Amino acid sequence: MPVTCPAGHVSESADYCDTCGAAIASVPAAPALTVTDPPEPGLGPESGSISPCPNCGAPAGVDDAFCEVCGIDFKTGEMPTAPVPAVTGDPAGAAGAAAGAAVEAAAGEGWVAVVEADRAFYEGNESPEVPLPFPAGRGAREVPLRTDEILIGRRSDSRGIFPDIDLGAPSEDPGVSRRHAVLRRKDDGSWVAIDQGSTNGTRVSGGAGPLKPGEEHPVLNGDQLLVGAWTRITLKRA
Amino acid sequence: MTFSATAYQNEYLPAGAGEVHGVITVTAEGEQARGAAVDKAVVLIVDTSGSMGNPQTKIRAARQAAAAAVEELPDGTWFAVVSGSHQAECAYPGREARLVQAGEQTRSEAAARMKRLQPEGGTAISTWLDLARGMFDGHPEAIRLAYLLTDGRNESEERKDLERMLERCAGVFQCDARGVGSDWDVAELRLITSTLLGEVDIIADPDGMDDDFRAFLERALGKAVGDVRLRIWTPQGSKVRFVRQVAPAIEDLTAKGEAVNPLTSDFPTGAWGGSERRDYHIAVDIPPGAVGDEKLAARVSLVVDGSPVSQALVRAIWTDDEALSTRINAQVAHYTGQAELASAIQEGLDARKRGDEGTATVKLGRAVQLAHQSGNESTVKLLQKVVDVEDPDTGTVRLKRDVQTLDEMALDTRSTRTVRVESKPPAAGA
Numbered sequence: 297m298p299v300t301c302p303a304g305h306v307s308e309s310a311d312y313c314d315t316c317g318a319a320i321a322s323v324p325a326a327p328a329l330t331v332t333d334p335p336e337p338g339l340g341p342e343s344g345s346i347s348p349c350p351n352c353g354a355p356a357g358v359d360d361a362f363c364e365v366c367g368i369d370f371k372t373g374e375m376p377t378a379p380v381p382a383v384t385g386d387p388a389g390a391a392g393a394a395a396g397a398a399v400e401a402a403a404g405e406g407w408v409a410v411v412e413a414d415r416a417f418y419e420g421n422e423s424p425e426v427p428l429p430f431p432a433g434r435g436a437r438e439v440p441l442r443t444d445e446i447l448i449g450r451r452s453d454s455r456g457i458f459p460d461i462d463l464g465a466p467s468e469d470p471g472v473s474r475r476h477a478v479l480r481r482k483d484d485g486s487w488v489a490i491d492q493g494s495t496n497g498t499r500v501s502g503g504a505g506p507l508k509p510g511e512e513h514p515v516l517n518g519d520q521l522l523v524g525a526w527t528r529i530t531l532k533r534a
Numbered sequence: 535m536t537f538s539a540t541a542y543q544n545e546y547l548p549a550g551a552g553e554v555h556g557v558i559t560v561t562a563e564g565e566q567a568r569g570a571a572v573d574k575a576v577v578l579i580v581d582t583s584g585s586m587g588n589p590q591t592k593i594r595a596a597r598q599a600a601a602a603a604v605e606e607l608p609d610g611t612w613f614a615v616v617s618g619s620h621q622a623e624c625a626y627p628g629r630e631a632r633l634v635q636a637g638e639q640t641r642s643e644a645a646a647r648m649k650r651l652q653p654e655g656g657t658a659i660s661t662w663l664d665l666a667r668g669m670f671d672g673h674p675e676a677i678r679l680a681y682l683l684t685d686g687r688n689e690s691e692e693r694k695d696l697e698r699m700l701e702r703c704a705g706v707f708q709c710d711a712r713g714v715g716s717d718w719d720v721a722e723l724r725l726i727t728s729t730l731l732g733e734v735d736i737i738a739d740p741d742g743m744d745d746d747f748r749a750f751l752e753r754a755l756g757k758a759v760g761d762v763r764l765r766i767w768t769p770q771g772s773k774v775r776f777v778r779q780v781a782p783a784i785e786d787l788t789a790k791g792e793a794v795n796p797l798t799s800d801f802p803t804g805a806w807g808g809s810e811r812r813d814y815h816i817a818v819d820i821p822p823g824a825v826g827d828e829k830l831a832a833r834v835s836l837v838v839d840g841s842p843v844s845q846a847l848v849r850a851i852w853t854d855d856e857a858l859s860t861r862i863n864a865q866v867a868h869y870t871g872q873a874e875l876a877s878a879i880q881e882g883l884d885a886r887k888r889g890d891e892g893t894a895t896v897k898l899g900r901a902v903q904l905a906h907q908s909g910n911e912s913t914v915k916l917l918q919k920v921v922d923v924e925d926p927d928t929g930t931v932r933l934k935r936d937v938q939t940l941d942e943m944a945l946d947t948r949s950t951r952t953v954r955v956e957s958k959p960p961a962a963g964a
Contacts, residue, residue: 316771317830
């Protein structure tokens, strides 16, 4: 059925105008709540998804590493470690509340993570295939550690990943994995860092090499985590 | 058999920009149903010019390989053998020059005939192709594939004779080409295979002919669909910068576009087998939009035997968020690198032949670096026969003093072969 595009062309295609290519509103393929969530910009397949997710049945691209709906890792078959909230209302708020409620009491004494872009670390990194410009002029920010398990990563609405320390927009660090690392507070009150199998690894200041994924590494007051292309996270007692 | 197409790109553009890149991955899955098999027509074109008798091992190996190949043809396959020198002759079935169906009798007759191939005369490849074309013409319903084996240069005719003939053969049949030894011209055979949607390769040792013939037949008989095209729509006011096959090997298709309508062109990709994947890199310049606009930059459809079966979209969204617009898509970056790798090798070898060692060192060094970084190990190995690598990370190399012509030709011939991005999250993020 022909439709009219914003520029006034009559188009046989209902998604994009077949004359000028303009997006036509109320496209059936527009982001619905679940399966057709727009893929991560520039990362995932844009169309032509092939096989259903073995866990939840949602369509998934052949090259996807994770199911965009339930978050299962196709390679390892593991579910995400943090709770994946239902996609309703404000997903970030939901995630925060869910994770926060369980451990509110234990997190009485104050710790913060100071997040900043570290030029020396950036320059010491092996230059990636694709040059990433250093984000000059961005100050440090403090993230209070309100729970006993702090996820460091980049937010993804479609995968239901809502890190406590979000290195996604606006101060994006593209070298950080969606689920990059976790800061966990032990029963004795001390902190450990655990890399979550991130692409580019996690380093702790003073340590020799990147952390082994899945292994606990103690982090003391003042210790620094180096992640992604330039991000330094300093653990501090407030 | 089912086809699917998937687009990989960064769709975000800064204000004022209009250059959009996308990598389209096309996969064919599922063997053809038995019984519903498509006819296959195969013509073997064997160089029997005088040089094939020098040394005799070449013609002997060619005889043996051709005989073994025809003996393996399954019943019902249409076939013929062309013996080529400065003129073409239908070695089998003979003067009437038509394809026959493989069966017990035709196979043994053909094999016996192969053993009597005599090396004599010059080399005029256009006559060989012309004879094959005439035979294929009678079988428009079949998947039509030729295999051309030569050991020398096309010296008995002008380059333009060959070019003209290739134009006439394009679309009639596909053709793989193999050069035996080191006296043939890589560019010449590449011209044939680029035009006729085939692959070029080197057979360094005549004893390798047998296996290569068999491998060709296996691939040919595995083809299930004869005519697959990429149909690319781009918006009004846009220009297709390039359309390139980027895996399994680099092949520029830009000039092969056939207009379907003013905004749409078809790019032929030839026959496909039951489980194949090929990747294409498309770049389009479209009129820039305003921040917040979303436009379709290309609609890429797969057209199989005339009917569209699957499509992938390359989009453009203009944003003032630099974090989005500067993001580089791993697939696009990878294949941009692989294309640069192929041209660095070819330019480096050219410079080396001209005696321009400075340029050769820079280009081949860059090639080593690109091949190393992208994990293209087989290309690294081929490069190591031409240069001494001091540091693959920085591309520091020294030209080797004594290089075997065969090694140089193998590198040149295989320079366009690419590797894929490993299917892990892209390096810049996950």
